[in-house]
Amino acid sequence: MDQNEYYNSIFKRKSIRNFDLRPLDDDTLVDISTHLRALESMHDDIKVELKIISPDSVKRRMMKRAPHYIAVFSEAKAGYLTNIGFMLQQIDLYLSHNSLGSCWQGIPSPKKEVLESSNLEFVIFIAFGKPKDPQSLHRTKISEFKRKSLHEITDIKGADELLEAVRLAPSSTNGQPWFFTGDENIINVLAVKPNFVKALLVKDYYLIDIGIAIYHLKVAAEHLGKKTEILFDEPVKSDAFKGYEYIISLKLD
Numbered sequence: 001m002d003q004n005e006y007y008n009s010i011f012k013r014k015s016i017r018n019f020d021l022r023p024l025d026d027d028t029l030v031d032i033s034t035h036l037r038a039l040e041s042m043h044d045d046i047k048v049e050l051k052i053i054s055p056d057s058v059k060r061r062m063m064k065r066a067p068h069y070i071a072v073f074s075e076a077k078a079g080y081l082t083n084i085g086f087m088l089q090q091i092d093l094y095l096s097h098n099s100l101g102s103c104w105q106g107i108p109s110p111k112k113e114v115l116e117s118s119n120l121e122f123v124i125f126i127a128f129g130k131p132k133d134p135q136s137l138h139r140t141k142i143s144e145f146k147r148k149s150l151h152e153i154t155d156i157k158g159a160d161e162l163l164e165a166v167r168l169a170p171s172s173t174n175g176q177p178w179f180f181t182g183d184e185n186i187i188n189v190l191a192v193k194p195n196f197v198k199a200l201l202v203k204d205y206y207l208i209d210i211g212i213a214i215y216h217l218k219v220a221a222e223h224l225g226k227k228t229e230i231l232f233d234e235p236v237k238s239d240a241f242k243g244y245e246y247i248i249s250l251k252l253d
């Protein structure tokens with residue numbers, strides 16, 4: 001799948017929660033496993049383990065059943081949740097492009113056998129399979145995305161085309177906890193920390209959300225012909241980003 005196909009998926013994808021419960025055929029599952037092994041990472045020094053598991057190993061907690069789940073495990077090092085968002089959003093776009101449905105799922109929890117199958121920390125599931133209604137797979141109009149407007153998520157002028165693809169990124173409880181500042185050559189990615197009550201409900205999923213947005217940002221920048229580099233050092237004093245948590249900057253050439 002090339003960069004343009006990832007880019008095009010951004011404008012069509014949506015979370016699928018109603019699945020055809022028949023398992024996918026072996027060839028398709030092998031193809032997805034191959035793709036999972038090739039995901040690009042933001043931090044090569046953080047170990048990640050991804051396993052395709054059956055719904056019988058998932059405590060679904062009110063969520064509808066899916067025929068398959070990706071169980072995501074990671075070493076719990078600095079930046080790991082953002083890294084998980086960045087990596088697994090590639091599979092969300094890939095599945096959507098290949099006529100399959102998926103949904104990030106923070107609510108379900110793994111059964112004991114899944115937890116014991118890895119030495120790494122369990123992070124999240126991604127449910128996937130064929131959508132029950134194939135017509136429901138894609139959005140056909142941007143207005144079908146319930147999202148903040150561009151001026152609510154950035155103060156950069158002249159980067160609308162770039163940031164439109166980021167605006168549409170999925171996030172837990174659709175919170176869209178991101179803000180972009182800087183200019184067309186360097187985009188600083190900031191996170192809106194959840195307030196105390198929300199933090200109890202949503203754990204640190206906002207950092208996964210930010211990783212998802214960073215992946216969309218990178219795809220969009222490369223689609224527009226830019227070379228990208230992720231910078232991890234805060235470029236200006238953090239009080240310039242009052243109320244926000246600085247995550248990374250994306251340098252565009």
Ligand SMILES: Cc1cc2nc3c(=O)[nH]c(=O)nc-3n(C[C@H](O)[C@H](O)[C@H](O)COP(=O)(O)O)c2cc1C
Nearest residue numbers: 014015104105106107108170171172173174205208
């Ligand atoms: C980290 C994360 C966790 C999520 N957890 C759940 C979940 O447990 N259950 C669910 O139905 N949707 C979950 N979602 C899906 C979001 O609700 C969805 O992405 C958002 O409402 C935007 O809708 P869209 O994906 O259809 O564009 C999660 C999304 C993310 C990014």
